Amino acid sequence: MMLCSLFRKQIFVLLFASTLLFSCAGSAAPLQVSPVSIDLTAPSQTASVNLRNNGDRPVNVQARVFEWSQANGEDQFVPAKDVVASPPAATLQPGVSYTIRIARTALPVKSGEKSYRLLVDQIPEVNVRRPAGSVNMAIRYSIPVFFAEQNAGAELSWNIRKEGKNLIAEATNTGNRHAKIAGLAVTAGGTKASFGEGLNGYILPGSTRRWVTTKGANAIRAGANVKVTAKGDDYAVDQTVIVKP
Secondary structure (H helix, E strand, O other), X not given: OXXXXXXXXXXXXXXXXXXOOOOXXXXXXXXXXXXXXXXXXXXXXXXXXXXXXXXXXXXXXXXXXXXXXXXXXXXXXEEOOOEEEEOOEEEEOOOOEEEEEEXXXXXXXXXXXXXXXXXXXXXXOOOOOOOOOOOEEEEEEEXXXXXXXXXXXXXXXXXXXXXXXXXXXXXXXXXXXXXXXXXXXXXXXXXXXXXXXXXXXXXXXXXXXXXXXXXXXXHOOOOOEEEEEEEOOOOEEEEEEEOEO
């Protein structure tokens, strides 16, 4: 997501892992990061992240790892003690690619999954003369990082209900591995209520997430049998539930 404002000298652009490009007056992000997520299964403990500076000026970057949890449907982050990014800072010259290594320093996960976020920040330049009316843009990539044991898996249960003109979709993950939800939709007959075609978010083990939409919600009534559909990395959601009032 990018915020553009004529009233700010500096713009902070938050790019989540599902988004690698942005535009502001048709420009592309100078800093590119790949992959957009890291999913490791024991005994794997390390991964590489590639950075590239597509701009015409040097780019200063900082990499930090946070332990990721969810409470009451909200993401919670604390600095990680058992996963590190190396090096934690670098300067990328124009046209240059650079590799950051992500490593878990604790023993491989033996039960379930451990979730983290790698934050890669472009540090804004200071004391650089710019044309009048130009902006200084900072970029942040937030990349999910998962370490899991081989047999871990997600288990989702769905609750669909109406609240006025809104349709609420709520999912609880009772499994021991995260679930990635994209293209979430609720269908009744020929009516489809969409919660967005792209990434809706992640549900960590033991957590519940909630989404709200009005698109197509008016035609879906309490008491109706509806089909919940969504896509994940290597699975699909296809479940029939009854809409609660």
